[in-house]
Amino acid sequence: MAFVEPVTLRDRGIRLEPLALSHEHGLAAAAADGELWKLRITSVPEPQDTRAYIEAALKMREDGNRFAFAVVDDATGKVLGSTSYHDIVPAVKRVEIGWTWYCQSVQRTHVNTTAKLLMMGHAFDTLGCHVVGWRTDNYNFASQKAIERLGAKKDGVLRGHALRRDGTIRDTVMYSMRAGEWPEAKAQLLYLLERHAQ
Template sequence: MDELSARFADPVALSGSLVALEPLGAGHVEGLRRVVAEGELHRTWYTRVPAPQDVAAEVERRLALHARGAMAPWALRRLDTGEVCGATTFMNLDAANRRLEIGSTFLARSAQGTGVNAEAKLLLLARAFEELGCAAVELRTHWHNHQSRAAIARLGAKQDGVLRNHVLWHDGSYRDTVVFSILDGEWPAVRSGLRGRLAAR
């Protein structure tokens, strides 16, 4: 693996005033089990959130992808309570073309609407554009996940299109994947928007 590819796959610690992003490890499993159990996030049919009993396997899967240089996985920790409140990744890493996707994200119900997600995205996007020199960052979601689509649009991402019948889903249906992206030239405005949202809390 070349140096740039290794940097893309490196989940360096990131921290703001509301949330810290920690390199994912086995020590986060119990906290993440509580996250998915709260509000039974795994029961939402259009997401791929692991059930509590599957969290350890999902952490192992992410760590295996990281070991192959294919993913940078983090756990999210609220700074007001000290509790683990979610997980996220850089995935579909394409260092040669300076592209990656922020995805495989889930957040505790109690952390939603608190500014944690906005600050986490600010930290991740700053790393992608300012430290890794990305030309574009993608965010993808299920067509039926209207909450996620609205949240991505609020970031300032633009919808590129919809990949029809893109992924065979766990219930036998096909997922239509909505693809959004932020380009490097759009990052200053997106950054200002996120900072403004956080300051207005």
Template sequence: MELIPCIGCLDEIENIGVSMKKITEWVILSGKFVTLVPLEYNRHDEFVRAIEEGQLHQLWYTNIPEPANVKADIERRLALHEQGSMLPFTVIDNQTGVAVGMTTYMNIDAKTPRLEIGSTWYARSAQRTPINTEAKYLLLEYAFEQLGGVAVEFRTHFLNHQSRRAIERLGAKLDGILRSHLRAKDGSIRDTCVYSMLASEWPAIKTHLLWLMAKPR
């Protein structure tokens, strides 16, 4: 069998996807209930209050910083943004104008392109409200419709049943479970559930999320 070289094929492959710079470009995403703005230090005290409100840092199956370590966590996320591997957001409750959490684009693969929505946490008062649904909607809409993503991933602790239900409610499908994947902050070894949505699934999921946000509560 004769192999015929494909002149320019490698160049074509190199040009597929989007630039990392575009994916990690600062952007503001606004909805009815929530606005996602670039992460900044000026919300530090609001983050601390949000964490203290529900003692979120004491949840063993999550990785929410201690109130005293919020500044260091902001620094970590901004450093990852500087390196081009994360786009961190502050989650603002439109009703109060106050920060109620953080979320990010992370594990970014610009060539494919695909990314993970993760490192997310919300104040207790913002949980089980339209805030999470709309925040995810805004992030998914931007990832699929503006960045041309082919897949968006979500990961969570196998035993974080609330997070798993929330992800499944969005319409994501379980890809699999990474056994003994990471060491949790309490020293235990965690299994990680990996979920994803595909670009081909986005139109139906978009309709579903718009319905969830519009239905009476």
């Protein structure tokens, strides 16, 4: 049995459902909203590579080290982007949250906060994780701010850690949250979402 079993998570008009080949056109349209693949610090697929992106995610799911979701508008069924559990380590009950991107039109809305709240809640409350981690490019300052806003703590920087799509080598900023920190982080995220809804 896989540590992360297929599940659909819902809240505040957002649905996270297991990424499938049926999401190909929706995901390509989401990436085209802002031409996100042109950003050198993200993993967004180019439109013609969307199918291969999904196939790679499904292979990683089969191998047990990544579980990708499509992020969907619950009312319209429109695909807004994607996010994943990855670097899944059942032995220490740890997952990381990443491979996250959204179409430009929903960036800086409640979508990311809601998706992260759902994933963190599932990780800590259902999977019983001791730790949830995040990693991001040292030049992706927006991502670093978003991760810190979730209540995650900065663990450090892995220098010369990974290749970017343009061939340069990036430093990776690592973050984590322990299970004991989740109740306070959850309360803060719910507070931010309530304020956003007013």
